[in-house]
Amino acid sequence: MSALATELRLQQLEARLGQVEEALRSIQQTGANGDSGSREEDPLRRLQTLQKNLEDGYSVSSSELIQTQSERFEEALFTSNGDEIRDGITTKGPCYELQHSVWDACLFIGLPTLSKWDSALAGFLLLLNIFTQIGFVLVVRHHMLEDILQPDQLTQLLRFRTNVAHDVKYADLVGGRSMARQVCSQDESLQWANAQTGVISDLNDYISVGPILALLAIGCWLSTTLRELFNITGFVSAIRRYPIGESTLMAAGDDGDSGDVVITQMSPFRKWVLFFFVALPRLVVAVSLAITGTRYLANTLSLADLILNAVALAFILDLDELVESAFMPRRARFLLDALGTLPIARLEIPGIGHMRGGFQERMKNLLKVALLLLGLAVAWLCLLQPLYDRVRLAHNILCSGRQDFIYTVNSATGLVEATTTFSDNGALTANQKSVVRLAQVDLFSIPGWYKQHAIERFQKNGAPAILHKADAGEEASMKLLFEILMLEKSDVQQAAARLPCTDDGFPASLVRDRLRDVTNKTVGSCKELAEKPDLCADISMNTLRSLCPQTCGCDEPIDAAAAAFATVPFGCPKMCMPQRATSPKIKRAPCTDMTPEQMVASSYMKRYFHGLHQLKLGNEEMGNASANEYMMSLNSSYYELLP
Known part of the structure; x- marks a missing residue:
């Protein structure tokens, strides 16, 4: 191996010496012919001569190169290897830059520069990386690419809007708001429909900036995968360029003291192994990740998840570098630094010749930009635009149109009856x-x-809720807890059974707020209610009869303001019933019938029959059963008293 390296070194020195001699002859020729042209053309001619010498493989002095380029600073020179020289600074021509990755480290597997154990470990890491990356791709492809907001999901949202969102059973009857209003306003106090509330939050965010953010994320992802794809093509081109020999040989670089190494030839077997076990799996992973990752990002509705998913995909793609930095033998990593780059053959255009290295690199960059724009256009037309349309449709299904109403189905007629509700901007009750x-x-x-x-x-200004306290020394009482629970489950009659029969049984400020709430702010106290006794005889005013039982006449056996509703089932406290039964007015009441004139003049009788009319005909089931009989009775006796 050392003898072969020495012989190669001598051949390189002889070639350099020949280049120097040829360069001296060309410089003398240039000086002799320099006076024939104009002074303005001398720098251009010298530059052309230098370019020809470089393309022929001759060396050129750096001082002459800098001087000539300073005169023609906009021009660049290119060597026979495609290196670009501009302002005296040389940039390598078309080459593949080796990365610290498992893929590139496989170049040295089986070479004498690595021990058998290091080669075996590098091969194991290659297989581990292939299976891990492909495994991640399969998991994402089969379990995370379910299309969102498909027709069946949109149908379910439509059923939620029609069956639940406006149903009186699920409305906020305390605040007077429908579930549709609570969901669409993302009410934090909502106790159910949390899934729909989360969907609305994601829909609102996506409609505002979702497509733009998704397009940016996909653009970054496609840029990353394009870099990987062009690295693969560069790797394949570099491997194909190497001369074929019986074995793969490595030697010291031009500067023996720098520690750089070069590959002088490569065996056919190594080339095929690198093609099929490195380049091909790497290409499969890159293409699969490019397609799967783009669909994955385009199928993400949550903006926060969109950023996290993009980072997760980048982690999968860079897994080869992570494995290499964590487990690759130090010798292999050193060789990657020493080798640095693999030269790539310049493209040859028929009829023109080899393409200049700088022009080839610029064309490659333009191709990257074109492919990126094409990928973004395809992603928008095929993925993002359809999703955006489905998002808008889902948002319209849940929140468009009228939100502020609730409905129920009339059990007798089977028809839907509805009423409007308050918006989410209403004040506290x-x-x-x-x-x-x-x-x-x-x-x-x-x-x-x-x-x-x-x-x-x-x-x-106002009293708090009524607080029933436990006995002294006790933090709470299970008896009181049970009473509150039973009170929540009780109806009006059961709740009225424990009320006091007095107008001042509750704090005046608390009663004032409640009375103003149920009477549309027309009554604020029991004294004010006494001026409007007809309110006590309303079938829906159980609250008035419970809070102001004396004013509504719950303890009066005759001429009660509540008239037909002066009973416990309609809010009058049960404690008032004994007072009615023992009232002196019962004993002094005449045992005679009222004359028609007295009945017509009696405001009590008017309120009584008005309430009876509400009770009988206001109830659909009772009204349908007895309407004819009731109307005949009224026509024959008390028709003139009806309101």
């Missing part, structure tokens, strides 16, 4: 305010929210 006061939430003002004076007024 009286019950919500009382809960906030009881919770003693530490609130303060920030820009765009409530002002500080409004917060202080809210906290001071």
Whole structure:
């Protein structure tokens, strides 16, 4: 091996000596003919002569090269190997730059420069890298490329909008909002439909900047894979360029003291092994990752996941470098640094000759840009645009049109009946305010929210929710917890059974807020309610009869303001019933029938029959069964008293 290297070194020195002699002759020739042309053409002629000498493989002095290029600074010179010389600085011509990767380290497997153990380890790392990268590709391809928002998923969203989003059973009856409004406004207080709320969040983000961010991520990914693909083509071109010999030989570089090495020839067997076990698997991995990764990124709806997925794909592609840096023998890594680059043959154009190295590199860069733009166009037309259309359709299904209504199905007619609800900008209800006061939430003002004076007024003006406390020394009581649970499950009659029969049974501020809430701010106290007794006789005003039982006449046996609804099932406290039964008015009441004139003049009878009309005909089931009989009775007796 040493004798062969010495002989090769002598041949290189003899070639250099011949080049120097030829260069001296050309310089003398140039000086003799220099005066024949104009002074303006001398630098150009000298540059052309230098270019010819370099292309013929002759050496040129660096001083003459710098001087000539300073006169024609826009021109570049190219050597026979394709190296570009500009302003005295030489850049290597077409070559493949070796990377610290498992793929490139396989060049040295089986060579005398590596021990058998190092070669075996490098071969094992090659197989490990191939199986790992292909395994990742298969997992992504078969388990992470399910298309999102397909027709069946859109149909499910449409069913959610029609079956659940506006159903009265799932509405926020305390705040008066439909589930559709809560989902589309991404209400944090929503207790269910969290999946749909998350979908709406992703849809809103994607509609705003999703396609642009996805296109940028795909562009970065395609740039990475294009770099890998061009590295593979460079590797194959470099391997093909080497002369074929019986064995693969490595020798010291031109400067023996620098530690550089070069490959002088390569055996056919090594070339085929590198083609089939290095270049081909590397190409399969790169192409698979390019296609699968692009589909994976284009199929990502969450913007946060989009960035993470792009990083994950880059990790898979760079796995060969990670394995090499962690496990490759130090000798192989040293040889990669020493070898540095593998020269690539210049392309030959028929009729023109070999392409200049600089022009070849620039054409390669233009080809990369063209392929990148083509890949982005295909990704947009085939992947991103259809997904964007499906995203907009899904958003329209969930949130477009009217959101603020709830419906139910009439059990008698089978028809849908609906009513409007509040938007998400509505103020807190009286019950919500009382809960906030009881919770003693530490609130303060920030820009765009409530002002500080409004917060202080809210906290001071109003009573908290009614708090039932445990006995002294006890933190809580299971008995009270059970009572609250039973109260939540009780109806009006059961809840009214434990109410006091007095108008001042609850804090005045708490009663005021509740009364104003249920009467549309027309009544704020029991005294104000006394001026509007007709409200007590409304079938839907159970709250008034429970909070103001004395004003509504729940304890009055005769002429009660609540009229037909002065009973426990309609909110009157059960404690009022004994007072009605023992009232002196019962004992003093005359045992005579009212005359028609008295009935017409009695406001109590008007309220009573008005309530009876609400009770009988306001209920569809009862009305359908007894409407004819009831109307005949009224026509014959009390028709004039009906409202």
